[in-house]
Amino acid sequence: MQERGPAVEIEITLQPHGGIRGRCSQCRRPAPGYDRLPERRWQFVPLWGIATGLRYAPRRVQCPEHGVVVEHLPWSDGKRPLTCALMGFLARWGRRLSWRETARVFQTSWESVYRSVEWFVQWGLAERQLAGVESLGVDEIHWGHGLGAANFLTVIYQIDGHCRRLLWVGQRRTEATLRRGLKALGPEVVKGLRFVCSDMWRPYLRVLAAEAGQALHVLDRFHITMHLNQAVDQVRRAESARLRAASQAAAQQLKHTRWTLLRRGSRVRGRARQKLQALLASKLQTARAWELKETFGHFWKYRSVTWAGAFLDYWTWRAMRSRLQPMQKVARMLRSHEELILNWFRAQGEISTGPVEGLNNKIRVVTRRSYGFRTYKAMEIALYHTLGRLPEPESAHKFC
């Protein structure tokens, strides 16, 4: 043990085994020795909370196939100053704690944690299996503060019953982005798809039709519900502003109703329920918009495509007559995508909308932590790390 200023450090010096030849770092085959390089230092997993390092002067070997190369070092990967054991250790903790906390707890830098997670993720991406992917969910996610093109991400999920995970993430939400993502998954995956699930975002619809035409394309329930909720909220906000301009008393009726209105009717209880009843009894536009949204809930209960289609016609007809612009807009959107929406019933039982919603929520948890990620790249790595369900390198230092 060595004193270095105020910090104590354990240093372990390694020697090569005299009787065992070094292995070529390219092919891992034993090869005759050539010379030795200067000593290098690697950071190891801290022992008893004390920073620990390995020292070793790597040998060079003369491989018959690869010439003079550095020997294979089982604890090291390339020129990285951290041992694989430490990188795996930090990466695993970096999934439980924020990267900053991980760095603080284990007396290392944020950069080291970032590089460790990056190494871990790259290993996992290279090793993961994509065989058997049958259902994809494609979605757009907003992140950061602005509303520029760079503030959107395209994400591709696997949403099969037996495996739900993030497969790919890329910046922007253009046709080019999605094409890039599908290309990264490879033609075998894309050709093997049976179901794809997405929002009504036109660039996605186009690319999916062109690239995965054999798969049944489903517009999922989660997104349609989201569009309906947004429409109700727009009606409420516009009406609320109008009422406030007219009189305070009338505006009271809409105050604090935002979250109640976004809920499913059967889930509203107590005082919120009373307020909702009073609102529904009123002649307010918000009440009519809410009632339309609530009625649409029946759509998902159909089993037959024909009856669901008939209901959709009826509902959009009512919405178009409602004189509520946001509701009319949703109705037009539903009409123009009727076939894809009805695919939901054609795929019945085979895919569920839960996973897309669940994965979306988890992604938001990670992207909202984005202040901790200094770059887009770092956030991307964090997303694969937490949601990719990637295979992990073996490690003897698995504490979490």
Ligand SMILES: [Zn+2]
């Ligand atoms: Zn070799």
